[in-house]
Amino acid sequence: MKLSARNVLKGRVRSVVKGQTTAHVKIELTGGAVITASITNEAVDDLNLREGDEASAVIKASDVIVAK
Amino acid sequence: MKLSARNVLKGRVRSVVKGQTTAHVKIELTGGAVITASITNEAVDDLNLREGDEASAVIKASDVIVAK
Amino acid sequence: MKLSARNVLKGRVRSVVKGQTTAHVKIELTGGAVITASITNEAVDDLNLREGDEASAVIKASDVIVAK
Amino acid sequence: MKLSARNVLKGRVRSVVKGQTTAHVKIELTGGAVITASITNEAVDDLNLREGDEASAVIKASDVIVAK
Amino acid sequence: MKLSARNVLKGRVRSVVKGQTTAHVKIELTGGAVITASITNEAVDDLNLREGDEASAVIKASDVIVAK
Amino acid sequence: MKLSARNVLKGRVRSVVKGQTTAHVKIELTGGAVITASITNEAVDDLNLREGDEASAVIKASDVIVAK
Numbered sequence: 001m002k003l004s005a006r007n008v009l010k011g012r013v014r015s016v017v018k019g020q021t022t023a024h025v026k027i028e029l030t031g032g033a034v035i036t037a038s039i040t041n042e043a044v045d046d047l048n049l050r051e052g053d054e055a056s057a058v059i060k061a062s063d064v065i066v067a068k
Numbered sequence: 069m070k071l072s073a074r075n076v077l078k079g080r081v082r083s084v085v086k087g088q089t090t091a092h093v094k095i096e097l098t099g100g101a102v103i104t105a106s107i108t109n110e111a112v113d114d115l116n117l118r119e120g121d122e123a124s125a126v127i128k129a130s131d132v133i134v135a136k
Numbered sequence: 137m138k139l140s141a142r143n144v145l146k147g148r149v150r151s152v153v154k155g156q157t158t159a160h161v162k163i164e165l166t167g168g169a170v171i172t173a174s175i176t177n178e179a180v181d182d183l184n185l186r187e188g189d190e191a192s193a194v195i196k197a198s199d200v201i202v203a204k
Numbered sequence: 205m206k207l208s209a210r211n212v213l214k215g216r217v218r219s220v221v222k223g224q225t226t227a228h229v230k231i232e233l234t235g236g237a238v239i240t241a242s243i244t245n246e247a248v249d250d251l252n253l254r255e256g257d258e259a260s261a262v263i264k265a266s267d268v269i270v271a272k
Numbered sequence: 273m274k275l276s277a278r279n280v281l282k283g284r285v286r287s288v289v290k291g292q293t294t295a296h297v298k299i300e301l302t303g304g305a306v307i308t309a310s311i312t313n314e315a316v317d318d319l320n321l322r323e324g325d326e327a328s329a330v331i332k333a334s335d336v337i338v339a340k
Numbered sequence: 341m342k343l344s345a346r347n348v349l350k351g352r353v354r355s356v357v358k359g360q361t362t363a364h365v366k367i368e369l370t371g372g373a374v375i376t377a378s379i380t381n382e383a384v385d386d387l388n389l390r391e392g393d394e395a396s397a398v399i400k401a402s403d404v405i406v407a408k
Contacts (some may be wrong), residue, residue: 001137003194004161004179004270006104008135019361021223022242024380025134025140031099036074037132038362038380040197040228040242043140047136056135058139061176062266062402063131064105065337066093066344067076067124068115069341071398072338072365072383087157089291090310092176093344106158106176108296108310108401111344126343129380130198130334133269134140142240144271155293160312161270167235172210173268174294174312183272192271198334199267200241201405202229202276203212203260204251205273207330208297208315208406225359226378229276244333244364244378247276262275265312266402278376280407297406303371308346309404319408328407335403336377338365339348339396340387 007059009035016049025049027057075127077103084117093117095125143195145171152185161185163193211263213239220253229253231261279331281307288321297321299329347399349375356389365389367397 011029023044025037035057049055079097091112093105103125117123147165159180161173171193185191215233227248229241239261253259283301295316297309307329321327351369363384365377375397389395 001271002183004173004175004183005133006176006179009101009103017361019223019359021221021228022226022362024129024361024382027134029097029099029101031097031101033077033097033099033101035077035127035132036129036380037134037140038129038198039134039140040142040240042228043134043142047134047138047140049134049136053136058133058135058269059103059127059131060267060269061092061104061106062174063127063400064103065073065126065398065400066095066105066107066111066115066117067126067341068117068121069339070387072377072379072387074380074383085157087155087291089289089296090158090294092157092178104176105344106402107344108308108346110296111346115342115344126337128335128337130378131196133196135137141269145237145239153293155291158294160265160293160314163270165235165237167233167237169213169233169235169237171213171263171268172265172312173270174265175270179270183270185270185272189272194269194271195239195263195267197228197240197242199263199332200239201209201262201330201332202231202241202243202247202251202253203262203273204253204257205407206319208309208311208319210312210315223359225357225364226362241276242334243276244278244376246364247278251274251276262405264403264405266310277405281373281375296401299406301371301373303369303373305349305369305371305373307349307399307404308401309406310401311406315406319406321406321408325408330405330407331375331399331403333364333376333378335399336375337345337398338367338377338379338383338387338389339398340389340393
């Protein structure tokens, strides 16, 4: 499967914190940057996401703001 | 100014391509990954964005999808 | 590859219209509904998207508004 | 009221699960596909959303990723 | 029709600028602030949007970043 | 720091309600309109957001839907 999203950034899961319905997942990219994703608990279970897993952060180009 | 967005990724502008109303900007992060942002032409002019500029990609946690 | 996005809706590409930087793609879902996606021209080329292709619309739960 | 959002998909509420501040709502479209929306609890109360209600999923074209 | 989106801000259309596929619309809110929306040309035609029209800016709570 | 986001609306924090992982923040704009933002608890702590603070709501043009 290939995605139209321009940003598929490879890394490794550093933490998974579940709330009542929404979880926060931190992915450390190969370059060292850490990306926080807010996803459903259901998605965490469905992907069986755990610390140490290889995973990617997928982001649409239209969701990126540029700061200078 | 501090932002609630969890992801503020520092890098350098690699390219700026303007369309009629929307522009695509590529930012190379310190770690080597490249992020594409789709922003208005107006924003490109307003920030005076040019290849080589130091810039950051700002992304809300709720806009990040995790792939595994 | 599995995605945290809760909505992965299968269908078939009905049309692809490219602008200068941004393209609009219509996908007809199995049930008959048509979903419009606004993606980069670059993505259209990268996925080699054409009318008639099997494709899915991927949408994060946090991007869905409910109307009643 | 008419919306600029290109995607207004009609269906019926299948479930409403509230968290502490955020709720997940599943809408079954006429064609059979199920769409998950993550909205505020406040919105659930304001729309008085309940299982069985007729409701639509509203999605901007720029929030749709295409997978092939 | 009622929307789950927490932000429905009333105002008046100040300008509509169409690109090849994407248009930029400026809405002046009652309080004086101006909001820019990037929508499809198709939506502009569908709503017959013109300068001076009464219109609202609809924004999901999860799409708002807080700066301080 | 300057942002590509076209909408940076100044106001004052009216309320901050934390859930288990996600918080809802209401900002009253100078013109009187109130904007609700859904952000991470982590962001609330990081910005030390409290009722009465001066703060801005930052919104990308592509996240705004027009209703007429």
